[in-house]
Amino acid sequence: MASGFFALLDDISALVKASAASMDDVPTQVAKTTGKVSGIVIDDTAVTPKYVVGLDASRELSIIYQIAKKSLINKLLILSPAALLLGYFAPWAITPILMLGGAYLCFEGYEKVHSMFSKHHDKQDESEPAEVITPEELEKKRVAGAVRTDIILSAEIIAIAYSQVTGQPILNQIAVMLAVAVFITLAVYGFVGLIVKMDDIGVHLAQDKYPPGIQKFGRNIVKFMPSFLNILSYVGTAAMLWVGAEIIAHGIPFTNHLLHNLEHALAEMPLVAWFAKALACGVGGLILGFVIDKIITLSKKALPLKTASATASDD
Template sequence: MSGLFALLDDVAALVRLTASSLDDVAGAAGRAGAKAAGVVVDDAAVTPRYVQGLRPERELSIIWRIAKGSLRNKLLIILPVALLLSQFAPWLLTPILMLGGLYLCYEGAEKIWEKLSGHEPDPEAKDEAAAADPEGHERSVVSGAVRTDFILSAEIMVIALNEVAAEGFVSRAVILAVVAVAITVLVYGVVALIVKMDDAGLALAARDAGAVSALGRGLVRAMPIVLSVLSVVGIAAMLWVGGHILLVGADELGLHAPYALVHHVELLVHDATGALGGFLGWLTNTVGSAIVGAVVGALVVAVAHLVPRRRATGTGDHGHDSQDGQDPADASR
């Protein structure tokens, strides 16, 4: 009998140890997730624009496919690569993250260039393409969303990794897996609620109760505005996050002046604005990062769009000259 009690004692001790470990993991995951909260907000703002214009009955399906792609990004690619790099080549994390930041700057700046230059995709042509090949259009939407999500997810996971860098390898892996699942569920749960809010509004508008019906009609009228605002916020978020990644990365690699300037202005605003100093200082840093993102993104867009155009023009001119050169010979014949 004493042996049985001893065994039960050991089991109870093991349960307490496991519960303590789970508490530690949950606490560390919570701290790591909180550090990445800014990027989580950006991810939630960026994603709804991908389902704009899709058939309402396909929205949740598309969001689910993007969420699965996001989870695959985090668990199957980013998590193992980040863990291995942090263990064997931690110096590579910053340059790789900066490449992702550069891509975000390009994405955000390109959206602005499309709006200002009038080169935005024609909604009617987009609708026609979607009608002609709905499955292909959905695959394109999902792949574009998952590609952008990859960069944001990498930022989230690296921020979380930095927060738990002192933990053991296995603990880091478990904590980052918890963060990956929790953040994906949070982001895409919120996105699903946002994009289906108009359907909820229609259901409420059909009710007999006057106040409930009015609320439903208000939701239906507000949702196009909300989605448009979120689209703008998403573009700004890409510039902000991309610019911030570049600033912090450059600082870590020894180029201190750009980040030091933004941080110096942030401190000046913080110290000069009293009770609102914390918020206004953060806003200053955010605007500074977005400006850096916009400038860098604009340079990448210029290279991506203008250089190929110049080459095409040069080829066209050469062809024109050759044609002109042939005319006299043709005339002499």
């Protein structure tokens, strides 16, 4: 009986050691996953600051905090459990869902490009009454828009994280995905918060209590930040098109094969390969966004006609 008891202890000890060894690999897996999603992290960082442009400077950090909090909640309580459940019960559904999110990013990116360059944009603004909206309503609208975009980028991050731990023990999967969710959220929105407050930092450094060199540096920051934020808004729009199209391309074997061939052909010039891939995805995303926009426009025009026809037949 004693020998059976000690055998049981040996089994428990072996199980604990195996679990510990497995959990020791979690930091390595987190680092590997973070590297894989670095492109999406950059896109997320570029997209977010535009949501606070034009709002009260005293509310900037509060808005970033609201977006970050909802982003983390979505990753921890919705996206990570959903990825684990889908990966177990319906792994085939992950790619189509991500592709739908990619299509939304392409559509939103196209809408922003269209609003920037449409010749009729200003004329429409002159003929139509301006929308009256309070600062509080505008803030809620901006936060909601940022969260919608973030949840798609977050879903791609979580999907990539899950792909790195497929086949690992369930505790490893949970630990890696939660660690990636927390680390990336803190990194992205911490850096975004720094970006949007750089002008305040510049004003502080420009005070007379600092040496002339620091004052000049502070004034240069203040002068540079409006242009930087404007450039970043364009980068964010381009990122939507790029990431959205790349998500869809990876879900279609033919286009995924083309992207791999493009990277392989330019393998000796990594920077050129990256730019060519980003450009191809950006142009593809813009075209796809245009197509989706036209489909939505035609659907809206057709819907009133169908409603009118149904009403006439009832009469």
